Every structure is written in C-alpha cells, then in structure tokens.
Amino acid sequence: MAVTQQEIENRLWDAADELRVAMPEAQYSSVVFPLMFWKYLSDTWEHRHKEFLADNEGLAGLSAEEAHEIEYRDYQSFEIPFIHPGTVQQRRASWSSILATITQDGLGQRVRLSLQGIETANPDKFSRLFGSMAWTAEEVLPREVLAAVMQAMDRTPKMHEGNMSHDVLGGAYEYLLKRFSDGSGTRAGQFFTPREVVELIVEVLDPKANESVYDPTCGSGGMLIASANLLKARGGRGYTLKLHGQEAVPDTAGVARMNLFMHNLTQFQVEVGDTLKDPRFKKPDGSVKQFDVIVANPPYSLKWKPWTKDPRAIGGVAPQSSADWAFVQHMIASMDPKKGRAGVVLPHGVLFRGGQEAAIRQRMLDDDLLEAVIGLPANLFYxxxxxxxxLVFRAPGTKAPERQSGVLFIDASKRFAKAKNRNILTDASIADIVTAYHSKFDADGNPVDPDGDGGLAVRFAPTTEIATNGYDLNIGRYIKQAATERDDLGTLIEAYNLARAERQKTEQRMLAALADAGIEGFDE
Structure with missing residues (x-):
C-alpha cells in the first residue's frame, strides 16, 4: 500500500510533539531532523542489505571480506558501521539496533556514538552531518523522552525507495521545516525562507541543466532545492545542477545537508563558516569561486567587522552597522562573468541609505550590474x-540589450494573502511578478502590454534618471501609484522611507562640512 504524504507528516509530527515536555518548539529541529535522517539511512541500508542477501542466498563460498566487498560495490551507497566493535556491546549503528535498547540506561550515548560512527565511516558524504548532537546528553534530553520520540518516529513507514518516493520524503522534511518555523517565531528566520519567496527568486533567475547554483547563506538549503525542483517541473533534470552552499551555524548546515539528501540531490557541497570573513569556495589563486546562479536571503542589517583589504569591496566597504551591501558585493564577485546572475532578499534600507552604502550603490548602477528591484509586501518573513x-543582478555586460543602462522596478507590495502568522505570496502573484519581470517597455519605461503584468505597478527607469535622484532606488520615486482612499501601512512606510532618505542626505552634507573643518568621528 502506497504511503501518503499526509500519513508520514502526521507520524513525524507525533514524534516531534513528544519533545514538548523537555524543550521549546524552537529547538525541536535539532533533535527531530538528525533522528529522521538516521532512520532514513538505516531503513535504506537494511532494504538494500535484504536485496543483497536475497540475490546471494547463503553466500556460499564467500568469505566475510568478499561478501562485504560485493555488498558495498553493488548494493550500498554508504556504510552503517558497528559501535563498540569487538566487545560484548557490539551492535550495528542502525536505527533498529539502537531502538531495541531504549529501556537501557545510556540511550543518548548510544545514539551519539551511532551518529558519530556513521559520519566517520562516510567522511565524503556525511562529515559533520548531524551537528553538535548536544541533545543526546541526558541532562538536555532525558532517556524516557528520547525513547518516546524514537518509538513514535518508528511508527513512521519505512523510509526507503521501495516504500516511498523521494518526493514524499522530501515533502515531509519540508513540512517539518515549515511547521517548526511557524512555531519558532523570529528564530525561524535563521534557517527558513518562506517557500513562495524562494520560488519567486528561482523563477526569475531560471537555472538551466548542468549549471552551478550557490547560496552564500544557505540556511536549510531551501533555495538550492527549489532550483532543482523548478528545473524538474519544467521537464529538465534537476539532479544535474551543481549545488553549493555556505552556512555559519554548524547545526543548520547539517539540516541543509540532510534536506538535500532527502530530496535525492547528491551533487552538492555545503560548507560551514562566515561567508564574509571566510568564504569557503575559492579558486586556486585564492579568489572566490564563481557560479552561474546565486541566491540568498542573508541576515538583515547584520553588524560585522568590515573588510580592510578585500577584492570583493567593489565601490567601497559597507559600514560596520550593516553588512547588507557586503553580502551583495560577495555575490557580485561570485558571479560567472559570462552568464552569472544573482537574486537577493534585503530590507528596503539598501535602496536609499547614505554614506558608504550610497557609494557602493552608485558603483553598482554605474557598472550596470543591477537589473531589477522587486518590492515585496510587509510581514512575509518569520x-x-x-x-x-x-534585488536582481547580472554579470557585467550580460544584460539583455533592452535592459542595459537602467533598472526595472516592480511594486508587488500590495500582492499578498493573509495567513495565520504572516502574509503570503500566492501562486497567482508569483506568476504575475515573473510576467512583469519579462515585460517589454516603451520609450517612457512603461510596459507595452499593461495587462500582461497582472495589474502590478511596473516601470523601467534609465540610469540617467536614477542618477538625478542621487542614485536613490526607492521604488516610490519611479512608480507613481494612483491615489487611494486612505493611507495603508505600505503607503506610510514608503513615505517614511522617502523622508528618511532626505534626512540622511542632509546628514551626509553636514558630516562632509564637519570633515572639511577637521571634525570627524560622527559617522561611526
């Protein structure tokens, strides 16, 4: 009997819910994902082991070494070793083997040894996969709670390809990610970008077969997976994409690796580290590696230690108070020079803030790297x-001829549906934004087919016009909205942003005058 999506999701949530007596919901993911992936690996290994035994009945005439060689050459793609080998405590580091010991003391330690053993036995595939595993300590997660979680999860149907597809398995993983995010409040933003925002960025960037895709702040890996899913949905081979990600939080990087495996995507590399301080993807000469498609939802207005000398600092160095433009600069440096394109989600402040950010913004526009600015609704994120x-960028000189020397502005700020905890972009709104992105424009920058954009406010503004506005990219400067009966939140925010931009320009003039007079330090 086929396993339904609803069935596996319900069973997995039942397992997660056992944790409610021991920890807040915001911490569930650190326990549930490693256990779920361990069960997936164990179920898969045991399924293939049974196939091996059935095909080699009795193993007549084979030594243990020969049998092992045949099994791992023809059947298994990873190894599940023994823990405590050569002792009376020896047992396979598999889910079913450890589950049989849940009534015995030291369960957390056996789980930890099993997960560590799998990492060590498969360094190319699973190195550092399971994160810190701090939850295996008895003082963090009592044995009886861990046992209850494992027993509940064991009621989930067998997680191998003979029993459920990777679409179902990956969908279940995504379900838990979203469920944990809905219950985690602001912490969810560390690893989960709403799927509709991910889909919009990927639709705009349109990854092709065999291209490389890179997310410098990859979180749970959703943008990488969405790239493969879009290609697959269009009849392409999503598994041909070469996926790369970097994530600062080790446990979150582990979540991303497990997520990719669950979606049957094996051509990936996820590294741990601070992308701005220590980019892990580099060329032999030490410069950052370049990719065809770059996607990111970096932490907003992150305080950071600015670069002193770094070739990524095109146009200047972002201020210590906000690394927003530093992430953009890293993405620009990481774009393939022939067909590289990048999409990044950032707060509106990047469009108009002054100081060093204004200098970087001007350089991006003067070099004609910025292709589009898409304004999203408020309250989309966790x-x-x-x-x-x-913001959508193209490698130097690779914009379409009709898009050169200008920027496309799309105002989708009113396009949302209200959900329980936040607003969401509907499929129809995503389709309208993508259509607007592909619009043709007349000499005044207005869409040739005004009905083709789904009623969105859209305009292509030449760089000369943007320059007259002091390189301010505030959407309201380029798209004039029809008068509304009353001010809504979006209108008030837009008015605030414009007023703030003017104030910051005045402040910059004041700081320049003070600097001329030998008085400095006010802008730090």
Missing part, C-alpha cells in the same frame, strides 16, 4: 515584519 525587496 523573523521580521518589515517590507523587503528582491
């Missing part, structure tokens, strides 16, 4: 209610 924007 960790902030502010409105955000998607």
């Amino acid at each position: 960790n902030t209610s502010i409105p955000t924007t998607i």
Whole structure:
C-alpha cells in the first residue's frame, strides 16, 4: 500500500510533539531532523542489505571480506558501521539496533556514538552531518523522552525507495521545516525562507541543466532545492545542477545537508563558516569561486567587522552597522562573468541609505550590474515584519540589450494573502511578478502590454534618471501609484522611507562640512 504524504507528516509530527515536555518548539529541529535522517539511512541500508542477501542466498563460498566487498560495490551507497566493535556491546549503528535498547540506561550515548560512527565511516558524504548532537546528553534530553520520540518516529513507514518516493520524503522534511518555523517565531528566520519567496527568486533567475547554483547563506538549503525542483517541473533534470552552499551555524548546515539528501540531490557541497570573513569556495589563486546562479536571503542589517583589504569591496566597504551591501558585493564577485546572475532578499534600507552604502550603490548602477528591484509586501518573513525587496543582478555586460543602462522596478507590495502568522505570496502573484519581470517597455519605461503584468505597478527607469535622484532606488520615486482612499501601512512606510532618505542626505552634507573643518568621528 502506497504511503501518503499526509500519513508520514502526521507520524513525524507525533514524534516531534513528544519533545514538548523537555524543550521549546524552537529547538525541536535539532533533535527531530538528525533522528529522521538516521532512520532514513538505516531503513535504506537494511532494504538494500535484504536485496543483497536475497540475490546471494547463503553466500556460499564467500568469505566475510568478499561478501562485504560485493555488498558495498553493488548494493550500498554508504556504510552503517558497528559501535563498540569487538566487545560484548557490539551492535550495528542502525536505527533498529539502537531502538531495541531504549529501556537501557545510556540511550543518548548510544545514539551519539551511532551518529558519530556513521559520519566517520562516510567522511565524503556525511562529515559533520548531524551537528553538535548536544541533545543526546541526558541532562538536555532525558532517556524516557528520547525513547518516546524514537518509538513514535518508528511508527513512521519505512523510509526507503521501495516504500516511498523521494518526493514524499522530501515533502515531509519540508513540512517539518515549515511547521517548526511557524512555531519558532523570529528564530525561524535563521534557517527558513518562506517557500513562495524562494520560488519567486528561482523563477526569475531560471537555472538551466548542468549549471552551478550557490547560496552564500544557505540556511536549510531551501533555495538550492527549489532550483532543482523548478528545473524538474519544467521537464529538465534537476539532479544535474551543481549545488553549493555556505552556512555559519554548524547545526543548520547539517539540516541543509540532510534536506538535500532527502530530496535525492547528491551533487552538492555545503560548507560551514562566515561567508564574509571566510568564504569557503575559492579558486586556486585564492579568489572566490564563481557560479552561474546565486541566491540568498542573508541576515538583515547584520553588524560585522568590515573588510580592510578585500577584492570583493567593489565601490567601497559597507559600514560596520550593516553588512547588507557586503553580502551583495560577495555575490557580485561570485558571479560567472559570462552568464552569472544573482537574486537577493534585503530590507528596503539598501535602496536609499547614505554614506558608504550610497557609494557602493552608485558603483553598482554605474557598472550596470543591477537589473531589477522587486518590492515585496510587509510581514512575509518569520523573523521580521518589515517590507523587503528582491534585488536582481547580472554579470557585467550580460544584460539583455533592452535592459542595459537602467533598472526595472516592480511594486508587488500590495500582492499578498493573509495567513495565520504572516502574509503570503500566492501562486497567482508569483506568476504575475515573473510576467512583469519579462515585460517589454516603451520609450517612457512603461510596459507595452499593461495587462500582461497582472495589474502590478511596473516601470523601467534609465540610469540617467536614477542618477538625478542621487542614485536613490526607492521604488516610490519611479512608480507613481494612483491615489487611494486612505493611507495603508505600505503607503506610510514608503513615505517614511522617502523622508528618511532626505534626512540622511542632509546628514551626509553636514558630516562632509564637519570633515572639511577637521571634525570627524560622527559617522561611526
């Protein structure tokens, strides 16, 4: 009998819910995902082991070494070793083997040894996969709670390809990610970008077969997976994409690796580290590696230690108070020079803030790297209610001729549906935004087919016009909305942003005058 999506999701949530007596919901993912992936690996290994035994009945004439060689050459793609080998405590580091010991003391230690053993036995595939595993300590998660979680999860149907597809398995993983995010409040933003925002960025960037895709702040890996899913949905081979990600939090990087495996995507590399301080993907000469498609939802307005000398600092160095433009600069440096394109979600402040950020913004526009600014609704994200924007960049000289020397502005700030905890972009809104992105424009920058954009406010503004506005990219400067009966939140925010931009320009003039007079230090 086929396993339904609903069935596996319900069973997995029942297992997660056993944790309610021991920890807040925001911490569930650190326990449930390693256990779920361990069960998936164990079920898969045991399924293939049975096939091996059935095909080699009795193993007549084979030594243990020969049998092992045949099994791992023809049947298994990873190894599940023994823990405590050569002792009376020896047992396979598999789910079923350890589950049989749940009534015995030291369960957490056996789980930890099993997960560590799998990592060690498969360094190319599973190195550092399971994160810190701090939850295996008895003082963090009592044995009886861990046992209850494992027993509940064991009621989930066998997680191998003979029993359920990777679409179902990956969908279940995504379900838990979203469920944990819904219950985690602001912490969810550390690893989960709402799927509709991910889909919009990926639709705009349109990854092709055999291309490389890179997310410098990959979280749970959703943008990498969405790239493969879009290609597959269009009849392409999603598994041909070469996926790369970097994540600062080791446990979250582990979540991403497990997520990719669950979706049957094996051509990936996820590294741990601070992308701005220590980019892990580099060329032999030490410069950052370049990719065809770059996607990111970095932490907003992150305080950071600015670069002193770094070739990524095109146009200047972002201020210590906000690394927003530093992430953009890293993405620009990481774009393939022939067909590289990048999409990044950032707060509206990047469009108009002054100082060093204004200098970087001007350089991006003067070099004609910015292709589009897409204004999103407020309250889309788990960790902030502010409105955000998607910036789309193209490698130097690779914009379409009709898109050169200008920027496309799309205002989708009113396109949302209200959900329980936040607003969401509907499929129809995503389709309208993508259509607007592909619009043709007349000499005034207005869409040739005004009905083809789903009623969105859209305009292509030449760089000369943007320059007259002091390189301010505030969407309201380029798209004039029809008067509304009353001011809504979005209108008030837009008016605030414009007023703030003017104030910051005045402040910059004041700081320049003070600097001329030998008085410095006010802008730090």
